[in-house]
Amino acid sequence: MTKLLTSESTTPGHPDKVADQIADAVLDTILKDDKFARVGCEVFVSKGYVIVGGEITTRAWVNTNNLVRKVIKEIGYTKPEYGFDFRTVAVLNTIAEQSPDIARGVRKTATKKQGAGDQGSCIGYACKETPELMPLPIMLAHRLVMRLAEVRKKKILPYLRPDGKSQVTIEYKNKIPRRLDNVIIAAQHDPNVSLKKIRKDIIEKVIRPVCKKFLDKKTRYYINNTGRFVIGGPVSDTGMTGRKTVVDSYGVGIPVGGGALSGKDPTKVDRTGAYMARYIAKHIVGANLAEKCQVRLSYVIGGIAPLEIGIDTFGTGKIPEEKLLKIISKIFDLSPGGMIKQLNLLRPIYRKTACYGHFGREIPEFTWEKRDKVKELLKFV
Numbered sequence: 164m165t166k167l168l169t170s171e172s173t174t175p176g177h178p179d180k181v182a183d184q185i186a187d188a189v190l191d192t193i194l195k196d197d198k199f200a201r202v203g204c205e206v207f208v209s210k211g212y213v214i215v216g217g218e219i220t221t222r223a224w225v226n227t228n229n230l231v232r233k234v235i236k237e238i239g240y241t242k243p244e245y246g247f248d249f250r251t252v253a254v255l256n257t258i259a260e261q262s263p264d265i266a267r268g269v270r271k272t273a274t275k276k277q278g279a280g281d282q283g284s285c286i287g288y289a290c291k292e293t294p295e296l297m298p299l300p301i302m303l304a305h306r307l308v309m310r311l312a313e314v315r316k317k318k319i320l321p322y323l324r325p326d327g328k329s330q331v332t333i334e335y336k337n338k339i340p341r342r343l344d345n346v347i348i349a350a351q352h353d354p355n356v357s358l359k360k361i362r363k364d365i366i367e368k369v370i371r372p373v374c375k376k377f378l379d380k381k382t383r384y385y386i387n388n389t390g391r392f393v394i395g396g397p398v399s400d401t402g403m404t405g406r407k408t409v410v411d412s413y414g415v416g417i418p419v420g421g422g423a424l425s426g427k428d429p430t431k432v433d434r435t436g437a438y439m440a441r442y443i444a445k446h447i448v449g450a451n452l453a454e455k456c457q458v459r460l461s462y463v464i465g466g467i468a469p470l471e472i473g474i475d476t477f478g479t480g481k482i483p484e485e486k487l488l489k490i491i492s493k494i495f496d497l498s499p500g501g502m503i504k505q506l507n508l509l510r511p512i513y514r515k516t517a518c519y520g521h522f523g524r525e526i527p528e529f530t531w532e533k534r535d536k537v538k539e540l541l542k543f544v
Protein backbone atom coordinates (compact mmCIF):
# COMPACT_ATOMS: atom_id res chain seq x y z
CA MET A 164 0.00 0.00 0.00
CA THR A 165 1.24 3.50 -0.91
CA LYS A 166 0.36 6.70 0.93
CA LEU A 167 1.66 10.27 1.23
CA LEU A 168 2.47 12.15 4.44
CA THR A 169 3.31 15.86 4.64
CA SER A 170 4.97 18.05 7.27
CA GLU A 171 6.23 21.63 7.39
CA SER A 172 8.62 23.79 9.38
CA THR A 173 9.64 27.44 9.58
CA THR A 174 12.80 29.51 9.92
CA PRO A 175 13.46 31.62 13.04
CA GLY A 176 12.36 34.69 11.07
CA HIS A 177 8.80 33.47 10.55
CA PRO A 178 6.42 35.80 12.49
CA ASP A 179 4.97 33.05 14.70
CA LYS A 180 8.45 31.81 15.53
CA VAL A 181 9.62 35.34 16.33
CA ALA A 182 6.83 35.42 18.92
CA ASP A 183 7.74 31.98 20.32
CA GLN A 184 11.42 32.92 20.65
CA ILE A 185 10.65 36.14 22.49
CA ALA A 186 8.28 34.33 24.88
CA ASP A 187 10.88 31.66 25.67
CA ALA A 188 13.63 34.27 25.98
CA VAL A 189 11.53 35.99 28.66
CA LEU A 190 11.13 32.63 30.42
CA ASP A 191 14.87 31.87 30.25
CA THR A 192 15.82 35.30 31.58
CA ILE A 193 13.50 34.84 34.55
CA LEU A 194 14.65 31.28 35.31
CA LYS A 195 18.27 32.47 35.56
CA ASP A 196 17.38 34.40 38.72
CA ASP A 197 14.17 32.74 39.92
CA LYS A 198 13.72 29.00 39.36
CA PHE A 199 10.34 29.00 41.00
CA ALA A 200 8.76 31.82 39.00
CA ARG A 201 5.36 31.33 37.40
CA VAL A 202 5.49 32.31 33.75
CA GLY A 203 2.80 32.30 31.11
CA CYS A 204 4.17 34.66 28.46
CA GLU A 205 2.29 35.48 25.25
CA VAL A 206 3.71 37.56 22.40
CA PHE A 207 2.12 39.28 19.40
CA VAL A 208 4.25 40.73 16.60
CA SER A 209 3.18 42.81 13.62
CA LYS A 210 4.24 45.77 11.50
CA GLY A 211 6.73 47.71 13.57
CA TYR A 212 5.68 46.56 17.04
CA VAL A 213 5.80 43.74 19.56
CA ILE A 214 3.30 43.21 22.38
CA VAL A 215 4.54 41.12 25.30
CA GLY A 216 1.76 40.01 27.62
CA GLY A 217 0.61 37.16 29.80
CA GLU A 218 0.79 36.42 33.52
CA ILE A 219 4.09 36.30 35.37
CA THR A 220 4.87 36.14 39.09
CA THR A 221 8.57 36.42 39.91
CA ARG A 222 11.18 38.17 42.02
CA ALA A 223 13.43 38.50 38.94
CA TRP A 224 13.58 41.68 36.88
CA VAL A 225 13.53 41.66 33.08
CA ASN A 226 14.30 44.60 30.83
CA THR A 227 11.65 43.55 28.35
CA ASN A 228 12.42 46.30 25.85
CA ASN A 229 16.10 45.41 25.55
CA LEU A 230 15.42 41.67 25.59
CA VAL A 231 12.93 41.87 22.71
CA ARG A 232 15.34 43.93 20.63
CA LYS A 233 18.19 41.51 21.36
CA VAL A 234 16.14 38.51 20.17
CA ILE A 235 15.00 40.30 17.01
CA LYS A 236 18.60 41.29 16.24
CA GLU A 237 19.84 37.72 16.70
CA ILE A 238 17.09 36.40 14.43
CA GLY A 239 18.37 38.68 11.68
CA TYR A 240 16.00 41.63 11.38
CA THR A 241 18.87 44.12 11.26
CA LYS A 242 18.17 46.27 8.19
CA PRO A 243 15.61 49.05 7.78
CA GLU A 244 14.65 47.75 4.32
CA TYR A 245 13.22 44.61 5.95
CA GLY A 246 10.49 46.82 7.42
CA PHE A 247 10.95 45.19 10.84
CA ASP A 248 14.17 46.34 12.49
CA PHE A 249 15.39 45.70 16.04
CA ARG A 250 16.45 49.34 16.40
CA THR A 251 13.09 50.92 15.65
CA VAL A 252 10.48 48.34 16.64
CA ALA A 253 8.05 49.50 19.33
CA VAL A 254 7.77 47.24 22.39
CA LEU A 255 4.60 47.23 24.50
CA ASN A 256 4.76 45.43 27.85
CA THR A 257 1.34 44.35 29.16
CA ILE A 258 2.46 41.60 31.57
CA ALA A 259 0.36 41.09 34.71
CA GLU A 260 0.71 38.83 37.76
CA GLN A 261 -0.49 35.25 37.76
CA SER A 262 -3.88 34.70 39.37
CA PRO A 263 -3.50 33.64 43.04
CA ASP A 264 -6.30 31.12 42.47
CA ILE A 265 -4.07 29.31 39.97
CA ALA A 266 -0.94 29.68 42.10
CA ARG A 267 -2.48 27.96 45.13
CA GLY A 268 -3.17 24.84 43.02
CA VAL A 269 0.52 24.52 42.28
CA ARG A 270 1.81 25.23 45.77
CA LYS A 271 -0.81 23.78 48.09
CA THR A 272 -2.18 20.30 47.61
CA ALA A 273 -3.54 17.65 49.94
CA THR A 274 -0.21 15.78 49.92
CA LYS A 275 1.92 18.97 50.14
CA LYS A 276 3.49 18.03 46.82
CA GLN A 277 3.62 20.33 43.81
CA GLY A 278 0.45 20.18 41.76
CA ALA A 279 -0.17 20.77 38.08
CA GLY A 280 -0.32 24.42 37.05
CA ASP A 281 -3.37 23.78 34.86
CA GLN A 282 -5.38 21.01 33.33
CA GLY A 283 -3.92 19.56 30.16
CA SER A 284 -3.63 16.66 27.76
CA CYS A 285 -0.20 15.77 26.42
CA ILE A 286 1.08 13.56 23.59
CA GLY A 287 4.48 11.95 23.16
CA TYR A 288 5.60 9.91 20.17
CA ALA A 289 8.58 7.96 18.86
CA CYS A 290 9.20 5.71 15.85
CA LYS A 291 12.10 4.10 14.01
CA GLU A 292 11.92 6.15 10.82
CA THR A 293 15.00 8.22 11.76
CA PRO A 294 18.01 7.80 14.11
CA GLU A 295 16.37 10.38 16.40
CA LEU A 296 13.27 8.15 16.58
CA MET A 297 11.10 10.80 14.91
CA PRO A 298 8.82 10.78 11.84
CA LEU A 299 10.87 11.39 8.70
CA PRO A 300 8.67 14.17 7.19
CA ILE A 301 8.98 16.53 10.16
CA MET A 302 12.72 15.89 10.52
CA LEU A 303 13.38 16.67 6.85
CA ALA A 304 11.24 19.80 7.09
CA HIS A 305 13.24 20.98 10.12
CA ARG A 306 16.57 20.23 8.46
CA LEU A 307 15.58 22.20 5.38
CA VAL A 308 14.84 25.38 7.34
CA MET A 309 17.97 24.87 9.43
CA ARG A 310 19.94 24.77 6.20
CA LEU A 311 18.02 27.76 4.83
CA ALA A 312 19.01 29.77 7.91
CA GLU A 313 22.59 28.51 7.66
CA VAL A 314 23.15 29.57 4.05
CA ARG A 315 21.73 33.00 4.90
CA LYS A 316 23.88 33.54 8.01
CA LYS A 317 27.06 32.23 6.37
CA LYS A 318 26.32 34.36 3.27
CA ILE A 319 26.42 31.33 1.00
CA LEU A 320 23.20 32.83 -0.38
CA PRO A 321 23.66 36.43 0.80
CA TYR A 322 20.45 37.70 -0.77
CA LEU A 323 18.22 35.69 1.57
CA ARG A 324 16.21 37.39 4.34
CA PRO A 325 15.10 35.93 7.70
CA ASP A 326 11.59 34.65 6.88
CA GLY A 327 11.11 31.23 5.34
CA LYS A 328 9.20 27.95 5.38
CA SER A 329 9.61 24.38 4.20
CA GLN A 330 7.22 21.54 3.47
CA VAL A 331 7.90 17.98 2.38
CA THR A 332 5.66 15.15 1.26
CA ILE A 333 7.05 11.66 1.74
CA GLU A 334 5.76 8.63 -0.11
CA TYR A 335 5.38 5.55 2.07
CA LYS A 336 5.20 2.02 0.70
CA ASN A 337 3.99 -0.63 3.13
CA LYS A 338 4.41 1.91 5.97
CA ILE A 339 8.09 2.52 5.14
CA PRO A 340 9.24 5.96 3.85
CA ARG A 341 10.70 5.49 0.37
CA ARG A 342 10.98 8.75 -1.54
CA LEU A 343 10.35 12.49 -1.51
CA ASP A 344 7.28 13.15 -3.63
CA ASN A 345 7.51 16.95 -3.45
CA VAL A 346 9.35 19.64 -1.54
CA ILE A 347 8.32 23.26 -0.97
CA ILE A 348 10.59 26.12 0.03
CA ALA A 349 9.44 29.69 0.62
CA ALA A 350 12.53 31.86 1.05
CA GLN A 351 12.38 35.60 1.63
CA HIS A 352 14.89 37.43 -0.55
CA ASP A 353 16.24 40.79 -1.70
CA PRO A 354 14.28 42.40 -4.56
CA ASN A 355 17.12 42.40 -7.11
CA VAL A 356 17.50 38.60 -7.41
CA SER A 357 15.83 36.66 -10.19
CA LEU A 358 13.46 33.81 -9.48
CA LYS A 359 15.50 31.57 -11.78
CA LYS A 360 18.63 32.11 -9.69
CA ILE A 361 16.79 31.62 -6.41
CA ARG A 362 15.29 28.31 -7.55
CA LYS A 363 18.61 27.04 -8.86
CA ASP A 364 20.48 28.03 -5.68
CA ILE A 365 17.87 26.62 -3.33
CA ILE A 366 17.86 23.24 -5.07
CA GLU A 367 21.67 23.02 -5.17
CA LYS A 368 22.55 24.58 -1.78
CA VAL A 369 19.57 23.69 0.41
CA ILE A 370 17.42 20.82 -0.86
CA ARG A 371 20.01 18.44 -2.28
CA PRO A 372 22.39 18.52 0.71
CA VAL A 373 19.50 17.72 3.06
CA CYS A 374 17.27 15.41 1.01
CA LYS A 375 19.64 13.71 -1.46
CA LYS A 376 18.83 10.19 -0.21
CA PHE A 377 15.11 10.58 -0.92
CA LEU A 378 15.16 12.54 -4.19
CA ASP A 379 14.45 10.95 -7.55
CA LYS A 380 13.49 12.02 -11.08
CA LYS A 381 9.83 12.30 -10.14
CA THR A 382 10.33 14.60 -7.14
CA ARG A 383 8.55 17.93 -7.68
CA TYR A 384 10.01 21.23 -6.49
CA TYR A 385 7.99 24.30 -5.51
CA ILE A 386 10.28 27.23 -4.67
CA ASN A 387 8.72 30.64 -4.03
CA ASN A 388 5.71 29.43 -5.93
CA THR A 389 4.09 32.88 -6.29
CA GLY A 390 7.23 34.08 -8.06
CA ARG A 391 8.29 36.64 -5.44
CA PHE A 392 8.86 36.77 -1.66
CA VAL A 393 10.46 40.12 -0.82
CA ILE A 394 8.02 41.38 1.80
CA GLY A 395 8.08 38.94 4.70
CA GLY A 396 8.30 38.54 8.45
CA PRO A 397 5.98 40.54 10.71
CA VAL A 398 5.55 43.15 7.94
CA SER A 399 3.64 40.67 5.79
CA ASP A 400 1.86 38.70 8.51
CA THR A 401 1.17 38.90 12.22
CA GLY A 402 2.82 36.39 14.52
CA MET A 403 1.57 34.93 17.78
CA THR A 404 2.88 32.56 20.40
CA GLY A 405 1.70 28.98 20.09
CA ARG A 406 0.37 28.97 16.53
CA LYS A 407 2.81 26.33 15.27
CA THR A 408 1.95 23.42 17.57
CA VAL A 409 2.16 20.79 14.80
CA VAL A 410 5.54 22.15 13.68
CA ASP A 411 6.67 22.12 17.31
CA SER A 412 5.62 18.48 17.74
CA TYR A 413 5.67 15.58 15.28
CA GLY A 414 4.09 16.88 12.10
CA VAL A 415 0.80 15.74 10.63
CA GLY A 416 -0.40 12.24 11.37
CA ILE A 417 0.36 12.46 15.10
CA PRO A 418 -2.09 14.21 17.47
CA VAL A 419 -0.92 17.24 19.43
CA GLY A 420 -1.77 17.94 23.05
CA GLY A 421 -4.29 20.39 24.37
CA GLY A 422 -2.01 23.43 24.61
CA ALA A 423 0.96 25.17 23.03
CA LEU A 424 4.44 24.88 24.53
CA SER A 425 6.47 28.11 24.31
CA GLY A 426 6.33 30.80 26.97
CA LYS A 427 5.27 28.46 29.80
CA ASP A 428 7.25 27.60 32.91
CA PRO A 429 7.68 23.89 33.83
CA THR A 430 4.70 23.82 36.22
CA LYS A 431 2.51 24.02 33.12
CA VAL A 432 1.82 20.39 32.23
CA ASP A 433 1.08 21.35 28.61
CA ARG A 434 4.84 21.67 28.29
CA THR A 435 6.32 19.38 30.94
CA GLY A 436 3.85 16.56 30.27
CA ALA A 437 4.61 16.72 26.56
CA TYR A 438 8.32 16.41 27.27
CA MET A 439 7.77 13.49 29.65
CA ALA A 440 5.45 11.72 27.19
CA ARG A 441 8.16 11.99 24.51
CA TYR A 442 10.77 10.75 27.03
CA ILE A 443 8.69 7.64 27.76
CA ALA A 444 7.80 6.92 24.13
CA LYS A 445 11.42 7.26 23.08
CA HIS A 446 12.49 4.80 25.76
CA ILE A 447 9.97 2.20 24.64
CA VAL A 448 11.05 2.44 21.00
CA GLY A 449 14.73 2.85 21.93
CA ALA A 450 14.54 -0.35 23.98
CA ASN A 451 13.17 -2.16 20.91
CA LEU A 452 9.89 -2.88 22.68
CA ALA A 453 7.95 -1.38 19.77
CA GLU A 454 8.53 0.02 16.28
CA LYS A 455 6.48 3.08 17.17
CA CYS A 456 4.77 4.31 20.30
CA GLN A 457 2.38 7.07 21.32
CA VAL A 458 2.02 8.06 24.98
CA ARG A 459 -0.86 10.12 26.38
CA LEU A 460 -0.90 11.94 29.73
CA SER A 461 -3.63 14.16 31.17
CA TYR A 462 -3.84 16.25 34.36
CA VAL A 463 -6.16 18.40 36.42
CA ILE A 464 -5.06 21.73 37.94
CA GLY A 465 -3.59 21.13 41.38
CA GLY A 466 -3.43 17.38 40.73
CA ILE A 467 -0.45 15.20 41.61
CA ALA A 468 -1.03 12.07 39.54
CA PRO A 469 -2.09 11.95 35.89
CA LEU A 470 -5.77 11.27 35.26
CA GLU A 471 -4.84 9.20 32.22
CA ILE A 472 -1.77 7.27 31.16
CA GLY A 473 -2.29 5.78 27.72
CA ILE A 474 -0.03 3.84 25.37
CA ASP A 475 -0.55 2.84 21.75
CA THR A 476 2.12 0.80 19.97
CA PHE A 477 -0.02 0.44 16.83
CA GLY A 478 0.32 -3.32 16.80
CA THR A 479 4.14 -3.21 16.83
CA GLY A 480 4.69 -3.88 20.54
CA LYS A 481 6.80 -6.80 21.74
CA ILE A 482 4.88 -6.99 25.03
CA PRO A 483 1.25 -6.11 25.90
CA GLU A 484 0.45 -2.44 26.36
CA GLU A 485 -1.12 -3.23 29.76
CA LYS A 486 2.27 -4.50 30.96
CA LEU A 487 4.04 -1.43 29.59
CA LEU A 488 1.66 0.79 31.58
CA LYS A 489 2.56 -0.97 34.81
CA ILE A 490 6.27 -0.73 34.09
CA ILE A 491 6.07 2.98 33.23
CA SER A 492 4.45 3.80 36.57
CA LYS A 493 7.36 2.10 38.36
CA ILE A 494 10.17 3.81 36.44
CA PHE A 495 8.91 7.33 35.69
CA ASP A 496 7.59 9.77 38.28
CA LEU A 497 4.64 11.35 36.51
CA SER A 498 3.74 13.91 39.18
CA PRO A 499 4.36 17.51 38.06
CA GLY A 500 7.20 17.96 40.54
CA GLY A 501 8.63 14.55 39.69
CA MET A 502 8.71 15.30 35.96
CA ILE A 503 10.44 18.62 36.57
CA LYS A 504 13.08 16.94 38.74
CA GLN A 505 13.72 13.97 36.43
CA LEU A 506 14.12 16.13 33.35
CA ASN A 507 15.91 18.97 35.18
CA LEU A 508 13.57 21.56 33.73
CA LEU A 509 14.23 24.53 36.03
CA ARG A 510 16.98 25.81 33.75
CA PRO A 511 17.10 28.57 31.11
CA ILE A 512 17.02 26.16 28.15
CA TYR A 513 13.79 27.07 26.43
CA ARG A 514 14.63 29.52 23.67
CA LYS A 515 16.42 26.68 21.87
CA THR A 516 13.12 24.79 21.75
CA ALA A 517 11.30 27.65 20.03
CA CYS A 518 12.64 26.84 16.53
CA TYR A 519 13.12 23.58 14.64
CA GLY A 520 10.83 21.60 16.93
CA HIS A 521 10.81 20.69 20.61
CA PHE A 522 11.62 17.05 19.82
CA GLY A 523 14.22 15.13 17.86
CA ARG A 524 17.37 17.14 18.62
CA GLU A 525 19.71 15.19 20.86
CA ILE A 526 21.48 18.09 22.55
CA PRO A 527 22.41 18.36 26.27
CA GLU A 528 19.63 20.83 27.09
CA PHE A 529 16.89 18.52 25.77
CA THR A 530 16.91 15.96 28.58
CA TRP A 531 13.66 14.43 27.30
CA GLU A 532 15.64 13.12 24.31
CA LYS A 533 17.91 10.94 26.46
CA ARG A 534 17.61 7.16 26.67
CA ASP A 535 19.21 6.84 30.10
CA LYS A 536 16.58 4.50 31.56
CA VAL A 537 16.59 1.85 28.81
CA LYS A 538 18.48 -0.70 30.94
CA GLU A 539 16.11 -0.14 33.84
CA LEU A 540 13.15 -0.55 31.53
CA LEU A 541 14.50 -3.82 30.13
CA LYS A 542 15.07 -5.21 33.63
CA PHE A 543 11.34 -4.96 34.30
CA VAL A 544 10.56 -6.57 30.96
